[in-house]
Amino acid sequence: MSKIIKIAVDAMGGDGSPKKIIDGIIHHFQKNKNTYYQMFGNKDKILNHINNDIPKSSYEIIHTTDIVKGTDSPLEAAKRGKNTSMWLAVQNVKEKKSDIVISAGNTGALLVISKLNLKMIENIDKPALSALWPNKKGMSVVLDLGANIECSPKNLIDFSIMGSSLFKSLYPNDNAKVALLNIGSEEFKGNEIIKETYQQLNLKKNSDFEFKGYIEGNQLMNGDVNVIVADGFTGNVALKTAEGTANFITGELKKTMTGNLLGKISSLLNIYNLKKFKARLDPRLYNGAIFIGLDSPVIKSHGGTDYIGFSNSLSVCTKIISGDLIQKITKNINQ
């Protein structure tokens, strides 16, 4: 039997918590019996939802009534002090009582509280916010998504190493293929920082990933590369634009398919196929973001996701710990 994985869970973050969080834990536990959940939040409210769905030996509740609000600025959140469910959960990984921490709460607050509590991995200058993104062949890791608006070549190289380590933790049987998001595929395209990064990555002997050069926005989902590196401004714009485009198209499609009786009938006939389509693009599959660069990984689940989405984020936690993410980054950054 493999090692028990201890997850510090902020049970009070995001819409519909703690019910959604607990339901997510119960769902996750079905297939991950080797997990121990440390839930931070209001004990009575949490217990209301657990019933007997998880054995008492697989969880504990650390009671607090203080919470970070979704509307708090990072500063306001930090000022709420060390007794919020978010702070206590982060502190638990700091004290090595948990392997990893997850919250569906306020993103900015989680980043700041994590940076206040956790140390950087040695030789990494800046942590990055990364996420999973579907492509024709599977999933890609994309970073940075907004933690660092301006980045140096060193930062972008660090992101390449961290992103490929994350990819290998999640998909141990695949090879990590890194590309820099740019506005052309020729070597001379882009700004000075991206060109300098290209030169350095090209010279670097990488044991853990293959550097594939530049990638343009329209190729992001081809699946030819699976680790996409950008500064936080560009990465954020790209991810959100993809999200907006997907919503726009599926919205237009929905209108079309149900616009008249014929549409309704044939959509009904086609419901099995449409369900498959929806499943393929289900945002819950790649819910949340992974904050990497600190000496413990911090997982941010989307505040608006449901318990299935939260359960998927818990699976990301399990895989990251089983895949030794932090050890991988430490090894690769010092090569």
Add this chain to the structure above:
Amino acid sequence: MSKIIKIAVDAMGGDGSPKKIIDGIIHHFQKNKNTYYQMFGNKDKILNHINNDIPKSSYEIIHTTDIVKGTDSPLEAAKRGKNTSMWLAVQNVKEKKSDIVISAGNTGALLVISKLNLKMIENIDKPALSALWPNKKGMSVVLDLGANIECSPKNLIDFSIMGSSLFKSLYPNDNAKVALLNIGSEEFKGNEIIKETYQQLNLKKNSDFEFKGYIEGNQLMNGDVNVIVADGFTGNVALKTAEGTANFITGELKKTMTGNLLGKISSLLNIYNLKKFKARLDPRLYNGAIFIGLDSPVIKSHGGTDYIGFSNSLSVCTKIISGDLIQKITKNINQ
């Protein structure tokens, strides 16, 4: 009868030219009898496709056998000299013999040849590449799409003025609503350049557009604003990511809809609705790009579009001239 609009057409650019170009002209002429087409290229090849579909009084052919290749670098294209169909077409607007110039050829070459021949509009520092982009309520103008990788606040303000002037030329009955593409909607988000631009646009008294602040990537297609301003790097990444996402989703949808017999039958039943969907998102509707900031507008049709797409780009030409784009920009920049 309104004034005849004279369009300089590079008949040799893009895939399938000159047939596609001529077919596009014939299609455009059906609804735009007040147009006079000046076609630059190989006279025999062009005449092969015209037959008697346009009266001789509505066009002329300026013969040349020199062409810019799709694979030319901008420098190589310029070195091919002043006898290429592209150069001659641009020169014709320079000499005020045409109102506007259009090419479906090499984008980089068209930008460089235009900059070499045409003057900047007074008080505009840099020209921008703009395009149309569908949203829930209609169309948006987006700029810059890659002509300027790094931009100052002055550049972004110029783009706001040029973009809203373009929007008003194309949609005279709508109000132009400008937003800056950013990674958050709060005033303090973004880099220094974007924050400074925000402050200046907020103070500016704009007679011709309303400044709506920041917009994030996921709101681009909501239709709340219709002029989206970014530096060329960010704009290019956003546009191409949207394109890639749209292709990915429609590809996945196609697989789903035709994956088995049931899918095939119900898609067949639903073909009318699917056609409506396709029509709504038809990329030919917003084909091409508009290069603005020079004292004549330059239109770039997509090289891969068909004659309908090219005809739509010709309609953009007609609207820009009827809408007095250059006069609008000149007036608004000096306010």
